[in-house]
Amino acid sequence: MVFAAPALALAVAEGIEVARRWLRRGRPWAPAAFLTLLLAPGVAASVYHIFDVRRRHEVRPVIDFLREHQVSGDQLLVFDPATFAFYTGLDMRGATVEPDPGARVWVIVSGSGFKPLPVEDVLARLRARRPQLGVLRTYGAATYLFGPERHAPDARPP
Numbered sequence: 001m002v003f004a005a006p007a008l009a010l011a012v013a014e015g016i017e018v019a020r021r022w023l024r025r026g027r028p029w030a031p032a033a034f035l036t037l038l039l040a041p042g043v044a045a046s047v048y049h050i051f052d053v054r055r056r057h058e059v060r061p062v063i064d065f066l067r068e069h070q071v072s073g074d075q076l077l078v079f080d081p082a083t084f085a086f087y088t089g090l091d092m093r094g095a096t097v098e099p100d101p102g103a104r105v106w107v108i109v110s111g112s113g114f115k116p117l118p119v120e121d122v123l124a125r126l127r128a129r130r131p132q133l134g135v136l137r138t139y140g141a142a143t144y145l146f147g148p149e150r151h152a153p154d155a156r157p158p
Contacts, residue, residue, distance in 0.1 A: 133147050
């Protein structure tokens with residue numbers, strides 16, 4: 001999308017110019033009114049979201065919480081590897097998805113607060129087999145810490 005954006009902007013600009021010329025034939029104020037009606041909702045929404053701090057994703061506190069409480073041997077299940085890599089520098093794309101029964105497991109989720117998180121089934125399975133030791137939720141991000149599986153052969157105490 002980054003490379004398509006300039007071409008898309010040019011196509012939209014060309015379409016707006018064609019519409020402006022067509023509207024100018026009837027009334028001199030019509031092009032300005034059309035352009036205002038076309039652009040006003042997007043501009044208003046953008047201005048609103050600049051100043052509405054509740055809508056900003058808060059991934060940094062989740063990463064800080066992880067770093068404060070992580071111990072050697074903990075396993076990470078990351079559901080947005082690109083965002084996680086941006087904040088930590090760790091590439092988790094090739095990481096395992098199946099948690100080790102004897103290890104503590106961190107589930108790190110980030111994404112839009114407007115969509116349901118795709119991790120609910122994984123959390124339900126972990127909650128059924130492991131004690132939940134901690135959780136931190138912010139707008140658009142969350143981390144969950146689970147202890148070793150109950151009755152795991154080499155389970156370490158939390």
